[in-house]
Amino acid sequence: MLKLSQACVGIEEKEAVNRVIDALYLGMGAEVRLFEQELLAFIMEDSTISLRQIACVNTGTSALQLALQACGVGAGDEILIPSMTYAASFQAASATGATVIACDVDLTTGCIDTVDAETRITSKTKAIMPVHYAGGYGELADVYALAQKYNLRVIEDAAHSFGSTYQGKYVGATGDIICFSFDGLKNITCGEGGAVISGDKSVMKRIQDLRLLAIENDTEKRFSGQRSWDFDIKEQGWRYHMSNINAAIGRTQLKKLPHFSEMRKKFYRMYYDGIPTAIGTPIQIDRHNCVPYPFVLRVNATKRDQLAEHLNKHGIETGIHYKPNHLLSYYKGHDKGCPVAEQLWGEILSLPMHCNLGEDDIHFIIKTICNADL
Ligand SMILES: Cc1ncc(COP(=O)(O)O)c(C=O)c1O
Incomplete structure (x- = not known):
């Protein structure tokens, strides 16, 4: 996995x-x-x-x-x-x-x-x-x-x-x-x-x-x-x-940060360039200056779970960052709703992003996404 x-x-x-x-x-x-x-x-x-x-x-x-x-x-x-x-x-x-x-x-x-x-x-x-x-x-x-x-x-x-x-x-x-x-x-x-x-x-x-x-x-x-x-x-x-x-x-980790930052930025660029916009668009960050954590893709809400299942079947773990907090029982009632956050919640899918991955892994993930029959 x-x-x-x-x-x-x-x-x-x-x-x-x-x-x-x-x-x-x-x-x-x-x-x-x-x-x-x-x-x-x-x-x-x-x-x-x-x-x-x-x-x-x-x-x-x-x-x-x-x-x-x-x-x-x-x-x-x-x-x-x-x-x-x-x-x-x-x-x-x-x-x-x-x-x-x-x-x-x-x-x-x-x-x-x-x-x-x-x-x-x-x-x-x-x-x-x-x-x-x-x-x-x-x-x-x-x-x-x-x-x-x-x-x-x-x-x-x-x-x-x-x-x-x-x-x-x-x-x-x-x-x-x-x-x-x-x-x-x-x-x-x-x-x-x-x-x-x-x-x-x-x-x-x-x-x-x-x-x-x-x-x-x-x-x-x-x-x-x-x-x-x-x-x-x-x-x-x-x-x-x-x-x-x-x-x-x-x-010890602080000394490794320049290397970690480079890798994360490189993986972001690979995902950004490699995933067709017809499948999904990344959450925007200033990619020259920001260290990505995690990589969040926006996918059509009707296809998101299907894509997650497809990736999971091919040994690729995904996540959802995050369920909007105003929907949690403890925080309900103080808000007028947050429709954009709710929309995003239906669309977002986080892809693997960490420094134990290699370029081959990212290529494999992109290829698996491209091959998804959505
Ligand atoms: C946005 C955000 N804020 C705060 C925290 C809390 O950090 P910690 O896990 O060190 O308590 C996290 C941890 O994941 C986070 O993602």
């Missing part, structure tokens, strides 16, 4: 984990500090490092939740989120006690439709969470224009777009608050992990405490090899910090 997605890890990751085990300190310590420094250096590229801070956490979901909490979002507030996203975006937001307002998406990119989002703004709206769907960020400038007009915080769910560049800089180098996921299937993995990056130092200071049960200044203590015995807590915090084991895997 050609898997839809898969972690691409090997001997280097095993050695990194062994290094941590040999050092006998598995929790949050030196490896996490180094991973944070290396991530920041990678994202910022140059001497502007001091303008931003980064905090690693245990998942992308907790990164989003902490980012919202650190902005003061909570019960009584509303957050705008595109419906076409993984449940993690919605669950992270509702975990703060705030109400999630599902927004519709653009038919070609799957990213938030800001015209629709504006119609859903009320006096309770505090934040907007654009999701960088399939590695693309859609019309991000429109999101920031809307946020400025209504004084909203922007928390970018960039789980799909680590390594993509926007306006000549890596995603995370600019913008309000940006959250990444490093789970087992992402562009780089820590096993499980996430990160928040921002130029808002007070938000970042709060996140550093919140990830360690809101124990004040515990991050600094752990990074200098000390433990907090006498401390204060002023709000609800969480055990959301990253472990040295996960950070060590992430540090």
